[in-house]
Amino acid sequence: MKGSFVLGTALVAAWLVSCTGSSDGGGAGGAGGTGGASGSGGAAASGGKAGKGAAGSGGEAGGDVAGSGGDTAVGAAGAGNGGQSGAADAAGGTGGTAGGASVACNDVVNGAPLVNKDHDPAAPPKMTGGTIADGTYYLTKVVQYNGENGNTAQRETWVISGNTIEVVNLDGTRYSGTYTTSGHELTLTLTCPASAVGMVPVFSYTATSTQIVTLQPDDANEAHTMTLQTATTGAGGAGGEGGDGTAGVGGAAPDPTALCTSPPSNTAPQIDDAYSTSAMPASGTATGGSLEGGTYFMTAITDYESGDSGGTHKDTMVLDAGASTFVVVEVNGGVVKPPIAGTFVASGHTFTQNLICPQEATGVVEYTSASGELTIYNYDAKSVSTWAKQ
Numbered sequence: 001m002k003g004s005f006v007l008g009t010a011l012v013a014a015w016l017v018s019c020t021g022s023s024d025g026g027g028a029g030g031a032g033g034t035g036g037a038s039g040s041g042g043a044a045a046s047g048g049k050a051g052k053g054a055a056g057s058g059g060e061a062g063g064d065v066a067g068s069g070g071d072t073a074v075g076a077a078g079a080g081n082g083g084q085s086g087a088a089d090a091a092g093g094t095g096g097t098a099g100g101a102s103v104a105c106n107d108v109v110n111g112a113p114l115v116n117k118d119h120d121p122a123a124p125p126k127m128t129g130g131t132i133a134d135g136t137y138y139l140t141k142v143v144q145y146n147g148e149n150g151n152t153a154q155r156e157t158w159v160i161s162g163n164t165i166e167v168v169n170l171d172g173t174r175y176s177g178t179y180t181t182s183g184h185e186l187t188l189t190l191t192c193p194a195s196a197v198g199m200v201p202v203f204s205y206t207a208t209s210t211q212i213v214t215l216q217p218d219d220a221n222e223a224h225t226m227t228l229q230t231a232t233t234g235a236g237g238a239g240g241e242g243g244d245g246t247a248g249v250g251g252a253a254p255d256p257t258a259l260c261t262s263p264p265s266n267t268a269p270q271i272d273d274a275y276s277t278s279a280m281p282a283s284g285t286a287t288g289g290s291l292e293g294g295t296y297f298m299t300a301i302t303d304y305e306s307g308d309s310g311g312t313h314k315d316t317m318v319l320d321a322g323a324s325t326f327v328v329v330e331v332n333g334g335v336v337k338p339p340i341a342g343t344f345v346a347s348g349h350t351f352t353q354n355l356i357c358p359q360e361a362t363g364v365v366e367y368t369s370a371s372g373e374l375t376i377y378n379y380d381a382k383s384v385s386t387w388a389k390q
Contacts, residue, residue: 106167109356109360110156113345115153116153117144117150119144120145121147124145125206127204128184130207131207136228138226139224139227140225160179164176164177175192176192187201202217203217209228210228212225260357263341265316266316266329276303276304278304279304283377286377288368289370298387301384303383312331316329342354349366351365365378373388
């Protein structure tokens with residue numbers, strides 16, 4: 001039986017460097033001097049990968065007595081060579097410096113939508129600076145100006161707190177660091193990954209209470225818009241009826257990752273799957289329409305080009321049109337499936353899903369929304385499903 005909602009992935013590399021790698025092992029010990037009694041070997045250096053370092057190699061015999069072996073160092077695997085002993089009175093050389101272990105930059109979940117580039121023949125807007133609000137930001141728009149015409153899709157999430165910034169891109173590339181602002185310039189100082197330490201990219205930027213627009217350091221004709229999703233405080237609530245009108249306490253914007261850990265109840269009725277050996281309706285059959293937020297039950301599903309039979313579904317979907325999030329809880333063939341949740345972008349008759357769970361993935365379905373009914377054309381799964389708003 002085919003799934004009703006899970007899609008394929010589309011990954012594109014971003015401009016930032018990867019947050020992986022380790023340092024090399026320690027260097028060789030120095031040679032002993034000349035003289036009487038031999039010196040002892042140098043201490044072992046630790047290498048790049050985690051583990052316990054091996055002992056340094058013993059000193060070579062010289063003079064009257066052979067030198068002693070190097071000390072064992074605790075750290076990463078792979079040791080430097082111990083010092084060679086010389087003749088009398090010479091000290092053995094020291095081992096190399098320990099290598100560093102690889103570090104994970106951050107564990108930010110990339111809940112941003114997949115964004116294609118727009119194009120504008122005019123010059124880019126003038127950046128004006130401004131105060132950057134703390135919170136989680138999604139890349140929501142990319143525009144190339146002055147006639148540039150690239151078309152690489154991007155997906156990026158920023159988490160800003162104080163003067164720190166954590167980023168994850170479409171291909172899983174991550175980096176962390178700090179930032180400063182001066183006038184219309186936003187300067188990052190990268191602290192992770194190790195290969196990026198010392199990089200100091202400078203962006204021209206404009207910040208409002210809900211967005212950050214940046215011109216890219218390597219292309220001042222490309223503007224990225226980052227939109228605030230989860231702020232430290234939200235907007236105030238409405239005043240009480242017949243009272244003094246005092247504003248309610250503000251709340252944070254919805255966090256799509258919570259949909260994975262606290263999904264809604266599945267109260268939909270169980271339905272029998274339908275099957276057809278015919279081809280699916282052609283792409284473009286869907287007409288789009290305004291998406292209404294709310295709870296939907298699956299009321300029908302047809303698998304095309306299928307020899308299956310006897311399947312059932314019991315599916316509930318909660319769609320938040322304002323926050324552009326969705327979650328599906330599903331029982332497929334009597335088997336309870338993990339929640340399917342993420343963000344979406346609706347454009348024309350296409351519905352681009354950016355899944356957070358059960359795994360990160362991106363894909364596109366086509367849809368028709370009218371009179372409280374949503375029909376989804378999933379060409380990857382060769383199925384058409386109908387959902388009724390409750």
